[in-house]
Amino acid sequence: MSTAPPLYQQPDPSGHFGPYGGSFVSETLTHALAELRSAYAHYQHDPEFLREFHYELAHFVGRPSPIYHAARSSRELGGAQIFLKREDLNHTGAHKINNVIGQAMLARRMGKPRIIAETGAGQHGVATATICARYGLECVVYMGAEDLKRQMPNVYRMKLLGATVVPVTSGSQTLKDALNEAMRDWVTNVERTFYIIGTVAGPHPYPMMVRDFQRVIGEECLQQMPALLAELGLPGNGAELQPDVVLACVGGGSNAMGIFHPYLEHPQTRLIGVEAAGDGLESGRHSASLQKGLPGVLHGNRTYVLQDEDGQIVETHSVSAGLDYPGVGPEHAWLKDSGRAEYVGVTDEQALAAFHRLCRREGIIPALESSHALAYAFALAPTMRADQSILVNLSGRGDKDLGTVAELAGVTV
Ligand SMILES: *Cc1c(COP(=O)(O)O)cnc(C)c1O
Numbered sequence: 378m379s380t381a382p383p384l385y386q387q388p389d390p391s392g393h394f395g396p397y398g399g400s401f402v403s404e405t406l407t408h409a410l411a412e413l414r415s416a417y418a419h420y421q422h423d424p425e426f427l428r429e430f431h432y433e434l435a436h437f438v439g440r441p442s443p444i445y446h447a448a449r450s451s452r453e454l455g456g457a458q459i460f461l462k463r464e465d466l467n468h469t470g471a472h473k474i475n476n477v478i479g480q481a482m483l484a485r486r487m488g489k490p491r492i493i494a495e496t497g498a499g500q501h502g503v504a505t506a507t508i509c510a511r512y513g514l515e516c517v518v519y520m521g522a523e524d525l526k527r528q529m530p531n532v533y534r535m536k537l538l539g540a541t542v543v544p545v546t547s548g549s550q551t552l553k554d555a556l557n558e559a560m561r562d563w564v565t566n567v568e569r570t571f572y573i574i575g576t577v578a579g580p581h582p583y584p585m586m587v588r589d590f591q592r593v594i595g596e597e598c599l600q601q602m603p604a605l606l607a608e609l610g611l612p613g614n615g616a617e618l619q620p621d622v623v624l625a626c627v628g629g630g631s632n633a634m635g636i637f638h639p640y641l642e643h644p645q646t647r648l649i650g651v652e653a654a655g656d657g658l659e660s661g662r663h664s665a666s667l668q669k670g671l672p673g674v675l676h677g678n679r680t681y682v683l684q685d686e687d688g689q690i691v692e693t694h695s696v697s698a699g700l701d702y703p704g705v706g707p708e709h710a711w712l713k714d715s716g717r718a719e720y721v722g723v724t725d726e727q728a729l730a731a732f733h734r735l736c737r738r739e740g741i742i743p744a745l746e747s748s749h750a751l752a753y754a755f756a757l758a759p760t761m762r763a764d765q766s767i768l769v770n771l772s773g774r775g776d777k778d779l780g781t782v783a784e785l786a787g788v789t790v
Contacts, residue, residue: 392581471773499531501575576629577706591635654722
């Protein structure tokens with residue numbers, strides 16, 4: 378018998394999920410991370426902190442987000458019933474705001490008046506700028522110069538909200554370069570600065586802390602699904618009134634960890650993470666770290682990383698900027714090795730087809746990231762029975778992607 382703690386009790390006190398996670402940072406940041414760990418250890422159980430967090434989620438974000446039965450798509454596909462957890466209806470249009478509120482609340486309590494963040498597509502930057510405006514905190518967002526050009530509306534949003542957006546011109550001028558620049562800023566200004574990381578990556582305690590703030594997604598689903606399944610006369614997963622499958626897209630992995638984590642203790646529910654297969658898993662142009670990467674250290678933790686034979690980080694590709702990241706949260710690496718979660722790939726083309734299907738069949742314009750999870754659900758549903766169910770985390774809305782979709786369709790908007 379194994380004496381390892383159950384999956385849902387990970388990480389260990391040093392931030393390890395099995396062989397993954399941990400904290401690989403320079404001397405200067407060791408102290409800052411220790412300070413953050415002790416603040417979080419205190420506030421994560423503080424009733425006043427939790428009360429304020431849930432107040433903000435209810436009144437500023439608009440939680441709980443509903444679960445919607447995609448009846449028309451389910452009927453047409455002729456298999457399992459597809460349900461959508463509507464994170465796209467949150468204020469600022471995605472799940473990212475949940476985590477940003479939690480971290481900004483910690484920053485205030487730790488007396489840090491200055492917030493820094495990195496952003497790829499701009500969604501995490503917008504969520505961070507939003508909370509900084511609300512709390513009166515100074516906000517600096519690092520963004521690769523290439524990404525900046527592609528995401529002008531989000532850059533302007535951040536500026537409207539009072540943030541300073543710093544273009545990063547080193548390396549490939551994308552997300553991983555923005556991450557390096559944010560780390561450098563943190564080292565230099567650590568006394569008065571809080572670094573808000575946007576996904577379940579980074580050094581301990583970030584992967585655990587971001588997961589905890591995003592857990593609200595799965596906790597709500599556990600509450601909401603029984604009534605929805607009962608109403609449709611569906612039997613649930615065989616053991617309880619919960620879905621047979623929970624599906625989410627995986628970039629860094631925060632929306633997936635948020636919906637997966639409360640389900641780890643419900644073994645009859647299959648958990649499937651969908652990575653961006655770009656032009657195809659064999660094309661070399663994708664962002665499928667868990668399926669095509671190797672263990673290595675990136676962004677302060679050990680995880681699966683897309684790297685060449687010399688350990689150099691390779692360029693990634695996805696039609697959705699939010700999935701375009703060469704690493705993945707360490708807890709996903711552990712869930713993959715343990716077999717509790719499965720990880721699959723969906724190409725740009727399949728994601729785009731799912732995007733259009735949801736628009737036309739359900740009247741919902743999804744984010745291109747979320748469209749990866751939808752595409753897999755649409756393929757899986759016909760292989761299942763009509764009394765089975767799939768719950769998809771619809772992580773965000775597609776407004777930000779209209780330009781990309783129009784360009785690919787050769788349309789000028
Ligand atoms: C940022 C983003 C993602 C990817 O990030 P995760 O940490 O993997 O969740 C997915 N969907 C949307 C809508 C996003 O904005």
